[in-house]
Amino acid sequence: MSPRLDLRNIVKRFGASSVVDDISLTVAAGQITCLLGPSGCGKSTTLRIVAGVERQDAGEIYLDNRLVCGPGTHVPPEQRSIGLMFQDFALFPHLTAAQNVAFGLTGAKAENRARAHDLLERVGLSAFAEKYPHELSGGEQQRVALVRAIAPKPKVMLMDEPFSGLDNRLRDGIRDETLSVLKEEGTAVLLVTHEPDEAMRMADEIALMRDGKIVQRGNPYNIYNAPVDKAAAAFFSDINVIRGQSNGALTDTPFGQFLTPGHSDGATVEIVIRPQHLRIDFDRQGRGPNPTPSEGVPARGVVERARFMGRESLVEFRMDQDGSILTATVPAVFLPKPGTALWLTMRRDRCLVFPG
Numbered sequence: 001m002s003p004r005l006d007l008r009n010i011v012k013r014f015g016a017s018s019v020v021d022d023i024s025l026t027v028a029a030g031q032i033t034c035l036l037g038p039s040g041c042g043k044s045t046t047l048r049i050v051a052g053v054e055r056q057d058a059g060e061i062y063l064d065n066r067l068v069c070g071p072g073t074h075v076p077p078e079q080r081s082i083g084l085m086f087q088d089f090a091l092f093p094h095l096t097a098a099q100n101v102a103f104g105l106t107g108a109k110a111e112n113r114a115r116a117h118d119l120l121e122r123v124g125l126s127a128f129a130e131k132y133p134h135e136l137s138g139g140e141q142q143r144v145a146l147v148r149a150i151a152p153k154p155k156v157m158l159m160d161e162p163f164s165g166l167d168n169r170l171r172d173g174i175r176d177e178t179l180s181v182l183k184e185e186g187t188a189v190l191l192v193t194h195e196p197d198e199a200m201r202m203a204d205e206i207a208l209m210r211d212g213k214i215v216q217r218g219n220p221y222n223i224y225n226a227p228v229d230k231a232a233a234a235f236f237s238d239i240n241v242i243r244g245q246s247n248g249a250l251t252d253t254p255f256g257q258f259l260t261p262g263h264s265d266g267a268t269v270e271i272v273i274r275p276q277h278l279r280i281d282f283d284r285q286g287r288g289p290n291p292t293p294s295e296g297v298p299a300r301g302v303v304e305r306a307r308f309m310g311r312e313s314l315v316e317f318r319m320d321q322d323g324s325i326l327t328a329t330v331p332a333v334f335l336p337k338p339g340t341a342l343w344l345t346m347r348r349d350r351c352l353v354f355p356g
């Protein structure tokens with residue numbers, strides 16, 4: 001199946017710097033792709049180029065195989081069949097919710113009204129159809145803006161941090177509603193966010209951006225579990241880093257030897273593990289659990305501090321062997337006293353090995 005939206009080698013420079021540096025990306029109908037990355041990495045500029053409000057310096061964009069912008073071609077934004085949903089959306093204050101939703105529709109009046117009411121019902125707002133924007137809460141207004149953007153059945157929906165103005169409790173509900181409406185409509189969605197949680201929740205595919213480039217593309221599971229480098233791993237959660245020197249394709253650590261093929265002798269190797277993949281065991285008269293092939297050798301540490309985070313407890317250890325600090329999380333209440341000696345083991349299948 002050919003992609004609905006196809007970006008090929010998009011470049012945008014401001015002065016000497018390439019803010020978007022050779023971005024290629026496809027989004028299929030009914031698929032949600034998240035452009036995820038830190039502030040300033042070029043996400044919004046990419047979106048603005050797709051919308052047609054910014055022009056690229058090189059590259060092409062195709063919509064259903066039709067060139068919409070490239071050398072010598074620039075289809076104006078309003079002719080691209082693209083819906084926009086930004087954080088600072090504005091409803092027309094003098095129109096009711098239903099009139100706002102029906103505003104951009106070109107069909108017969110009764111038909112437009114029916115479409116507006118159907119969409120409002122799908123986001124739980126039928127009772128608000130005849131209300132004006134100032135009579136609606138922020139979250140309700142946002143849902144109206146969303147269905148207004150969806151109403152003309154755009155082929156592509158561009159969303160730039162669309163939920164960031166909402167408080168957490170509202171946000172989850174509106175995200176899920178949005179997701180189901182967009183899926184039902186079969187819209188191709190390109191959504192910009194700097195929040196990994198939002199991308200994990202919304203995306204079929206995440207495109208992780210850094211300095212104007214896409215450094216990794218994949219589904220949330222793969223991006224989280226097989227990050228391309230340490231920075232990609234650290235973008236999604238806190239990480240622990242254990243350093244060592246590779247020798248004969250092996251690296252010695254307090255947790256035993258790790259296989260590090262492909263790293264030359266003497267090269268620094270970083271072994272990365274997320275806090276939830278460290279296992280904590282009690283000290284049995286100076287001994288920890290027995291080594292196993294799947295968890296390697298345990299290492300002893302002393303609790304520096306422990307904090308209850310609501311869904312989990314976070315325990316920081318100072319390791320006996322080298323004084324380094326490692327953090328483990330436990331999905332329960334576990335608050336050992338500072339100074340308590342405990343043993344840590346690393347789930348080998350969860351360790352990531354990167355060049356240092």
Ligand SMILES: Nc1ncnc2c1ncn2[C@@H]1O[C@H](COP(=O)(O)OP(=O)(O)OP(=O)(O)O)[C@@H](O)[C@H]1O
Pocket residue numbers: 014019037038039040041042043044045046194
């Ligand atoms: N019109 C412009 N002129 C000059 N520089 C610009 C212009 N627009 C954006 N930039 C610069 O390009 C870089 C990328 O901006 P962009 O808004 O695309 O980033 P972003 O990843 O969306 O960040 P944020 O999440 O903070 O919005 C930034 O350094 C920004 O200052």
